[in-house]
Amino acid sequence: MNYDSLKKVIDETARECGISEYEIYYMSAFDASVSALKKEINASSVGESGGLSLRVLKDGKMGYAATELLTEDEMKRLVFKAKENAENTEKPDTVGIFKGSSEYPRHDFKEKELLSNEKMAEVALELQNAAYAADSRVADGTQSSVSSFGFEVRLSNSWGLDLKNSAKASVIVTEVAVSDGNESNSAYSVEEYDAGMDLGKIAADTAKKATDNFGAGYVESGKYNVVISGKEMKSILAVFSPVFNAKYALMGMSLLKGKEGEMIASPVVTVSDTPAREEVCVKSYFDAEGVSARAKNVIKNGKLITLLHNRETAKAYNTETTGNASKSSYSSPVSISPYAFCIEGGENTLEDLYKMAGSGIYVTSVRGLHAGANPMTGDFSIESGGFMIENGVLGKPVKSFTIAGNFYDLLKSVKAVSDKVTFGVSGGVSCFGSADVLCEGISVGGK
Amino acid sequence: MLSKDLLEQALGVVLSGGADFAEVYCELTRNGNIQLIDGRIDSIADNTVSGVGIRAFVGVNTVYSSTSDTSREGVLRCAKRVREALKENRGVPRVVLNERIFPNIHPVKICPDTAEMKYKCDLVKAACSAAKGYDKRIVQVVGGLLTVDHTIQIANSEGLLTEDRHIRTRMNVDATAFDKGENQSGASRHGRGMGLELFDIYKPEDNGIEAARQAITNLSATYIKAGVMPVAIENGFGGVIFHEACGHSLEATSVGIGMSQMCGKLGQKIANEKVTAIDDGTIPSAWGSVNIDDEGNPTNKNVLIENGVLKSYMIDRLGSRRMGLPMTGNSRRENYTFEPTSRMTNTYIANGPDKNEDIIASIEYGLYAKSMGGGSVNPLTGEFNFAVNEGYIIRNGKISEPVRGASLIGTGSEILKDIDMVGNNMECGQGMCGSSSGSVPTDVGQPLIRVSKITVGGR
Numbered sequence: 071m072n073y074d075s076l077k078k079v080i081d082e083t084a085r086e087c088g089i090s091e092y093e094i095y096y097m098s099a100f101d102a103s104v105s106a107l108k109k110e111i112n113a114s115s116v117g118e119s120g121g122l123s124l125r126v127l128k129d130g131k132m133g134y135a136a137t138e139l140l141t142e143d144e145m146k147r148l149v150f151k152a153k154e155n156a157e158n159t160e161k162p163d164t165v166g167i168f169k170g171s172s173e174y175p176r177h178d179f180k181e182k183e184l185l186s187n188e189k190m191a192e193v194a195l196e197l198q199n200a201a202y203a204a205d206s207r208v209a210d211g212t213q214s215s216v217s218s219f220g221f222e223v224r225l226s227n228s229w230g231l232d233l234k235n236s237a238k239a240s241v242i243v244t245e246v247a248v249s250d251g252n253e254s255n256s257a258y259s260v261e262e263y264d265a266g267m268d269l270g271k272i273a274a275d276t277a278k279k280a281t282d283n284f285g286a287g288y289v290e291s292g293k294y295n296v297v298i299s300g301k302e303m304k305s306i307l308a309v310f311s312p313v314f315n316a317k318y319a320l321m322g323m324s325l326l327k328g329k330e331g332e333m334i335a336s337p338v339v340t341v342s343d344t345p346a347r348e349e350v351c352v353k354s355y356f357d358a359e360g361v362s363a364r365a366k367n368v369i370k371n372g373k374l375i376t377l378l379h380n381r382e383t384a385k386a387y388n389t390e391t392t393g394n395a396s397k398s399s400y401s402s403p404v405s406i407s408p409y410a411f412c413i414e415g416g417e418n419t420l421e422d423l424y425k426m427a428g429s430g431i432y433v434t435s436v437r438g439l440h441a442g443a444n445p446m447t448g449d450f451s452i453e454s455g456g457f458m459i460e461n462g463v464l465g466k467p468v469k470s471f472t473i474a475g476n477f478y479d480l481l482k483s484v485k486a487v488s489d490k491v492t493f494g495v496s497g498g499v500s501c502f503g504s505a506d507v508l509c510e511g512i513s514v515g516g517k
Numbered sequence: 518m519l520s521k522d523l524l525e526q527a528l529g530v531v532l533s534g535g536a537d538f539a540e541v542y543c544e545l546t547r548n549g550n551i552q553l554i555d556g557r558i559d560s561i562a563d564n565t566v567s568g569v570g571i572r573a574f575v576g577v578n579t580v581y582s583s584t585s586d587t588s589r590e591g592v593l594r595c596a597k598r599v600r601e602a603l604k605e606n607r608g609v610p611r612v613v614l615n616e617r618i619f620p621n622i623h624p625v626k627i628c629p630d631t632a633e634m635k636y637k638c639d640l641v642k643a644a645c646s647a648a649k650g651y652d653k654r655i656v657q658v659v660g661g662l663l664t665v666d667h668t669i670q671i672a673n674s675e676g677l678l679t680e681d682r683h684i685r686t687r688m689n690v691d692a693t694a695f696d697k698g699e700n701q702s703g704a705s706r707h708g709r710g711m712g713l714e715l716f717d718i719y720k721p722e723d724n725g726i727e728a729a730r731q732a733i734t735n736l737s738a739t740y741i742k743a744g745v746m747p748v749a750i751e752n753g754f755g756g757v758i759f760h761e762a763c764g765h766s767l768e769a770t771s772v773g774i775g776m777s778q779m780c781g782k783l784g785q786k787i788a789n790e791k792v793t794a795i796d797d798g799t800i801p802s803a804w805g806s807v808n809i810d811d812e813g814n815p816t817n818k819n820v821l822i823e824n825g826v827l828k829s830y831m832i833d834r835l836g837s838r839r840m841g842l843p844m845t846g847n848s849r850r851e852n853y854t855f856e857p858t859s860r861m862t863n864t865y866i867a868n869g870p871d872k873n874e875d876i877i878a879s880i881e882y883g884l885y886a887k888s889m890g891g892g893s894v895n896p897l898t899g900e901f902n903f904a905v906n907e908g909y910i911i912r913n914g915k916i917s918e919p920v921r922g923a924s925l926i927g928t929g930s931e932i933l934k935d936i937d938m939v940g941n942n943m944e945c946g947q948g949m950c951g952s953s954s955g956s957v958p959t960d961v962g963q964p965l966i967r968v969s970k971i972t973v974g975g976r
Contacts, residue, residue: 472974
């Protein structure tokens with residue numbers, strides 16, 4: 071059944087059930103990938119999926135149901151299930167289904183093209199060959215892959231709102247294994263593919279990152295000035311991003327409730343949230359309630375400007391929604407999340423940060439953030455790797471240490487940010503970026 | 518599920534592309550999720566996952582295609598995509614499927630979908646009320662009840678046709694305590710491969726109280742000082758240490774391509790002789806158990822390490838081809854969109870010779886990790902990390918003040934040798950394990966153990 075036929079069945083069934091307000095959120099996705107191992111293509115895959123989520127307002131409460139079975143009978147079941155779920159929910163819905171914004175932004179970003187299987191294979195092999203050529207210690211187990219994916223979202227509701235968005239992108243992953251006979255190491259890189267990118271350099275840089283770890287030493291436990299690379303800082307920002315979620319604040323699970331207008335970070339810290347940013351592949355024009363999406367600063371020069379809101383939290387705060395309603399998947403209830411969320415850069419180079427640190431540690435890898443960082447408390451203790459900074463320049467590699475602290479304190483401890491921002495690859499509408507940051511007095515656990 | 522005729526036709530299409538093995542996996546999963554926030558049912562959601570994944574092998578190379586379109590046309594289009602990627606075009610061979618029925622060793626008494634919604638909501642309310650009532654400093658409780666009804670069908674070019682239905686139930690409670698300007702958290706999760714009879718084993722109230730107790734305990738905890746020290750790790754979810762430090766490195770996903778610290782070590786002593794570790798997907802109604810894996814093989818009890826000696830890896834079909842070793846019933850995937858690969862089921866360190874009280878008494882100064890969080894590992898280097906959710910300092914052989922903010926890091930090969938005392942209260946905890954084939958339910962387990970030295974990350 072096509073979308074309009076599914077919608078018609080839902081509309082008729084909803085009316086029969088006495089439901090006048092409902093919203094359909096439909097997502098279809100396509101992805102393909104090719105991977106290479108031992109300098110030859112060893113796997114390829116292609117997938118297509120589509121699912122429809124329904125939320126209905128019944129007796130002042132919201133009920134949800136979602137399915138990938140796109141049949142007439144299943145659409146009827148979906149309405150009955152959503153109605154039953156609304157009837158058993160206890161929380162009154164305070165905002166209903168959205169009638170629509172007065173206008174929606176459009177941008178002139180050129181949509182990317184999906185890569186053909188042949189092109190993906192060519193790129194995967196080029197990455198493989200470049201990795202092996204980069205260093206004689208590159209070992210079997212080195213993998214490279216290219217994925218190309220696209221999705222389309224459609225949001226329609228009983229008020230006649232009908233919005234569409236889509237995105238396409240390709241991503242390259244290079245994982246390089248190295249061995250010198252005594253020691254094995256690995257490193258990986260994930261980047262959005264661009265036709266003009268230097269694949270050889272990416273593979274060689276990844277191989278170097280792996281070989282740099284040979285002979286890595288251990289660091290003494292203590293307090294250090296720490297430069298966290300933008301690539302790692304964006305991951306730390308991502309795991310703590312719920313502290314900017316107004317729903318978490320209302321629930322007492324973020325300490326930022328009521329802190330708008332206060333200094334919560336160092337004056338060098340500005341955190342922006344941008345729905346459509348040039349360097350990020352997924353660009354949003356409306357949120358998961360159909361509200362027009364807009365750019366804003368969440369922290370400006372250390373001051374908290376706003377939390378991220380959907381319509382429900384905005385009403386509770388007696389403010390306007392920031393257009394950050396989201397769904398973690400098409401089937402999830404409406405929540406809140408950022409778009410391109412970024413610790414913006416300054417004027418210092420990375421080398422300036424080393425100099426300002428004097429002696430300290432440059433952190434180039436963090437692992438286990440899902441376990442070692444707790445957004446509810448702000449505490450983190452994270453396995454890390456990197457390099458010593460000695461007399462303002464990079465020194466020997468170090469491994470197997472932890473950096474520990476509290477995210478709220480970390481924001482205040484930032485002494486400087488670099489001029490280069492690194493973004494990750496979009497996961498849904500959210501994508502995180504950060505400049506390299508110099509933080510003072512971070513606890514390091516080592517030998 | 519798909520008709521036998523359609524399955525045979527789809528397999529034939531794939532083989533005509535030159536595959537030496539073809540497989541069709543079909544899935545229908547009904548998930549239910551009730552969430553309670555602020556003392557009332559906040560949302561109730563249903564989600565149906567339905568689709569097909571078709572896979573082909575040519576030697577150790579693979580082609581995979583998936584679709585949520587389970588119509589005849591959708592399935593055959595999916596099969597043709599695989600054939601196109603294989604690039605050959607032979608005649609379509611005839612595949613004859615023979616149905617095989619495996620015994621169900623995980624019986625379900627109360628199928629979640631048949632229970633009244635109010636009954637299920639009341640279970641979550643009971644857990645959260647108990648947590649909120651535990652202490653006035655508990656400011657927020659979030660509770661959830663997840664139910665999964667998962668039916669799969671697997672057919673392959675060797676003639677196998679089989680189906681399985683697996684039901685899982687899990688309750689989670691997260692409590693937030695607030696005092697003197699700071700938050701602390703506590704969590705409790707219990708799940709089983711069973712229906713709502715889960716709550717005959719675990720009272721919802723106990724789940725809530727456990728989460729609240731942990732949050733309140735952490736309010737009075739001080740930050741642990743970083744350093745290297747002996748650590749006693751408690752049973753249950755403490756078993757995540759073996760899961761991360763060693764388990765992932767024993768999966769064919771890593772071993773089969775040379776990306777594991779455990780490559781080529783079968784028969785070698787890799788751990789202290791007190792360590793015997795097992796992966797057992799056959800434990801009745803356990804969280805990580807299934808009757809058959811996602812390639813249609815019955816699960817097994819696999820002894821991975823026996824008295825410190827490496828005895829077995831966990832091997833899926835592709836890993837079996839790469840490594841020249843038999844499959845072990847460990848092939849798993851989150852859903853049809855993922856190609857299956859070798860994964861853990863219920864993995865634990867077996868009871869050892871030491872008394873638990875002797876383990877604590879043996880530590881002059883160290884950490885008692887009562888409750889562990891999650892972790893991760895690099896299988897090649899064995900470098901792992903995991904978080905301690907609830908910990909205490911051990912002084913002069915006695916458990917003393919609570920500490921927070923600790924994480925444990927190290928390398929698998931070292932820690933296996935440093936597990937020098939193994940107690941006798943083996944118990945499992947439930948987790949969701951993420952890897953290349955998605956997120957799958959796994960039990961981790963162990964008795965109380967002592968690690969003679971490990972880096973503790975703190976302040």
